[in-house]
Amino acid sequence: MNENLILRLTVEDLLIREAHLLDSWQLAEWLTLYTNDAHYYVPPNDVDGDTADPDTSLFYVMDDRKRMEERVVRLGKVGAHSEHPRSKVRHLVTNVQAARENDIVRARASFIVSRAKDITHDLFVGHYLYDLVERDGALKISKKTCVLDMEALRPHARISIIL
């Protein structure tokens, strides 16, 4: 099989695993897919999410590894009211593309994330931008940017789950 195809399948495998961990609320395991210097971003709707800079523009989410860990700790508590009881989550990940760029693998994918809780059911639609690096022979995520292809977070109100 050609190398590009193998790369894409390897990345897809990782993204499918990530989706499964998020859907089943195995958040501590989810963190193991990320490097120790990883970042997780969700830019707002009125900027170009592919190029927006979290150092100069307000985002919805701009987590470094430390805050990702704290996010997971928080979501495990009863006091994280928005996710207690937990919502039903389903990540659909598709249209995966991947290419090597020196030591980094850059990947893109489309997503629909469904969140259902009580009387609300919301869909988050957008695309992922991933940076992946080799660590101990396996691909790890060093950056994940979730660009929402939506005009606003309406009626969603919150991104209390991990996209």
Next chain:
Amino acid sequence: MDARIISEPSQNKFLVPRKAFTDQAVFEREYAEIFNKCWLYLGHASELPEPGSFLTRKVARRPILFNRDRHGEFHALFNACPHRGAMVCRERHGKSPAFMCMYHGWTFGSDGHLMTLPGAAGYPKDFKTDPQKQMVHVPRLDRIGDFFFLNFSHDGEDLATYLADAGDYLNLVSEHSESGMAVTGGTQEYAIRGNWKLLAENSVDGYHAACTHSTYLEYLKNANGALGATPLEGGGIDLNNGHAVIEYSAPWGRPVASWVPLWGEEGKTEIDGIYGKLQKRLGEKRADRLAHKNRNMIIFPNLVVNDIMAITVRTFFPTAPDYLEVNAWSLAPVEESDWLRKYRLFNFTEFLGPGGFATPDDVEAIEKCQQGYAVGGDAKYNDISKGLAREGEPSFDDEMQMRAFWTEWDRRLSAAED
């Protein structure tokens, strides 16, 4: 109207009818008596940086075109074509000397005057200058510093009178910078399935923090060096006309200008420098207050300015009794250094907004209130009495600021009946 508050301070009693959150007639009356008569926040001058800049925005359900003409003058126009009513400008922001309606091609100058129309021969000669054929200016537009407000009513008090003591608090926000404050870019735009007054209350509610935001407070304790030794304490202040603020000290860092250990020695030098300049510019007392106190302010009916670990300007409008739309911006000094700006934005998103560690739980509380009101029956009132029984000044976690809001709400809605 039977949705009146019950205020009996001598009995330590302040009750708000739950009908105020659910009733369609109350909602319609709020639009007639509050949103169509009060001064409403439109935007910040920094969002229109140069002549020709424009942005479109909904204010109280109406599409508005906020822009600057080639001389730099600010205009607020109803964004609808005088011909058939189509929205003229369909972009969110940009720069343009003129605006062409996509329907029949009528084209307007940045002050709203009709410049050209295709097929002019089919109209009388003076048609183009007919006042009815121009884009309509919002009846009143005024500013305090770089904060622009509009009013859909032709008469009533001027902006300065309306803002009462809140005006000086807005000035205090502007005084963070010697060269001007600016919106950082990136708007948080979301909605809540709840009544708009629940968010007004929540924005200045010091009482809910310990319970609703327990996970956030625990997180802060774990974030090594993010907290100083300053205790969380202060009081509520009634700013008149329904506006109120809680002003308090807090252990978190403020880019202007309270240092915390996390920022290191280099950060301390920079913060000391900022503070020194503040003292020179504003005097000892005002500089101390600006730098070391936090403020959560509600300007009646729907502008919230929180000057805390970052500055957020937030406005919200109902589209139904049980649904509101929020826009929130971040405001910062133009001259701020890169690392402080980065810290400010990082801090903002930690607590505030749809992806923060706190706002989602506020949303949950608001939505659960709205759902709870469906019980109806004998559970008719909310209790907003905390602090009435206290001797001396109101505490930051009392409910005085909510009573100020509700008293004005009640005054405006009931006056309409007389």
